[in-house]
Amino acid sequence: MRKIACITxxxxxxxxxxxxxxxxxxxxxxFNRYVNILKKNDVKITAxxxxxxISKHGDSYRRLQDQIPIxxxxxSHMHDMQNPCSRADIEEAFRTFRAFTGQNPSGYxxxxxxxxxxxxxxxxxxxxxxDSSIYPSYRPGRLGYNNLHLPVEPFRVRHEAQxxxxxxxxxxxxxxxxxxxxxxxxxxxxxxxWLMKIFPPPNQMAVLAHPYDHYFHLLADQVTAGExxxxxxxxxxxxxxxxxxxIFLRGAGYEFEWLSDLCDYLETEHLPVYDMDKxxx
Numbered sequence: 001m002r003k004i005a006c007i008t009x010x011x012x013x014x015x016x017x018x019x020x021x022x023x024x025x026x027x028x029x030x031f032n033r034y035v036n037i038l039k040k041n042d043v044k045i046t047a048x049x050x051x052x053x054i055s056k057h058g059d060s061y062r063r064l065q066d067q068i069p070i071x072x073x074x075x076s077h078m079h080d081m082q083n084p085c086s087r088a089d090i091e092e093a094f095r096t097f098r099a100f101t102g103q104n105p106s107g108y109x110x111x112x113x114x115x116x117x118x119x120x121x122x123x124x125x126x127x128x129x130x131d132s133s134i135y136p137s138y139r140p141g142r143l144g145y146n147n148l149h150l151p152v153e154p155f156r157v158r159h160e161a162q163x164x165x166x167x168x169x170x171x172x173x174x175x176x177x178x179x180x181x182x183x184x185x186x187x188x189x190x191x192x193x194w195l196m197k198i199f200p201p202p203n204q205m206a207v208l209a210h211p212y213d214h215y216f217h218l219l220a221d222q223v224t225a226g227e228x229x230x231x232x233x234x235x236x237x238x239x240x241x242x243x244x245x246x247i248f249l250r251g252a253g254y255e256f257e258w259l260s261d262l263c264d265y266l267e268t269e270h271l272p273v274y275d276m277d278k279x280x281x
Contacts, residue, residue: 001269004204004262005254006167007043007246008132010075010109011061012050014212015219015231020053023218024211025060033239034214035067041246044068046206046259048075048109048132051096058100071258072097073107073132081143084111085119085133094126107259109133112143113169117280124162130263131157132167132206134279137176148176150279153202154266159276165266166279167259170205172196180208181242185216185234189244196248204262207245214238 013020024030038045049061049072064070076085077093090108097105106129110119115133123131135145136152152171156163170179172195177183179201184192212219217235234241249256257265 001203002265003252003254004257004265005170005201005249006046006204006206006257006259006262007038008109008206008208008259009045009047010050010208010210011047011053011057012075012079012210013053015210015216017219020056022053022057022060022211023215025057025063027215030215031064035064037239037243037246038068041243041250041256043246043256044258044261045070046073046107047071048073048107049097049100050075050079051077051093051100052079054096054100061100069258071260072101072105073109073259074105075109076111079111081111081114084114085116085122087118087122090119090122090126106130106263107132113145114143115280117276120157120164120276120280121159123164124159128164130165130167130259132169132259134166134168135178136168136171137178149281150274151272152176152205154204154262154271156271156273157276157279158273163273165263165271166274167204167206167262167266168202170201170207172199172201174199178208179205179245181213181238181245182208182210182231184241184245185213185238186230188234189241193248196252200252201249204266206259207249209242214242 074093077089110133113133113135136147136150138146154167
């Protein structure tokens with residue numbers, strides 16, 4: 001069985017920034033450091049776009065596309081966390097994505113992983129090939145989740161005659177700790193490096209990061225006092241941690257592919273199937 005890691009970037013506004021600003025595309029030092037890490041380590045990126053931001057940042061997406069091997073997918077139109085993945089939002093994202101790329105999107109990711117029955121049904125109806133919205137872990141709170149009943153490896157979601165491949169966020173076996181840049185910054189690379197010797201990551205996975213995960217120390221005015229010590233932990237070392245994650249995965253035998261490449265592989269594999277009502281409780 002192939003070990004495939006898909007490094008993904010949720011291209012949304014910097015944390016709680018209502019202006020739609022993304023500093024990764026404004027600051028050449030940030031942009032070049034990100035690009036250089038990917039080039040040096042021969043990594044492909046799947047970028048999930050909040051499509052309402054294409055009008056503001058489309059030229060920057062093209063610039064990134066000129067620098068690194070990148071494919072685009074959909075991360076909603078408005079990134080509305082109060083009403084995630086409504087049919088209207090996904091349909092508008094579909095149209096905007098097609099106008100930008102000239103192609104129908106094949107992949108989707110719900111805002112903060114809040115996929116719903118309506119959202120999945122819309123993905124079925126529009127012919128999306130995969131979804132990557134499930135955290136197979138547990139987090140309390142209004143935007144939390146409890147998906148401990150789902151596997152950490154990819155599976156199919158079925159509803160009647162329709163189905164879609166679900167590629168969960170990378171989460172360590174056993175301990176169910178999410179393996180993403182924000183989580184690794186929070187708990188520290190030493191902790192993860194030790195844990196992964198006992199609780200390995202999945203054989204196929206989607207590893208999450210946002211642009212702002214790489215420079216949260218620049219966003220002090222947008223973070224509350226309670227959030228600040230958590231979200232800004234190891235912020236100045238974020239690029240170094242990101243590269244350590246990539247080097248670890250390469251050393252552990254993972255290939256870096258786009259999510260569409262992973263889907264090609266998964267189509268040849270016998271995936272477990274879960275009814276939609278079992279996925280969305």
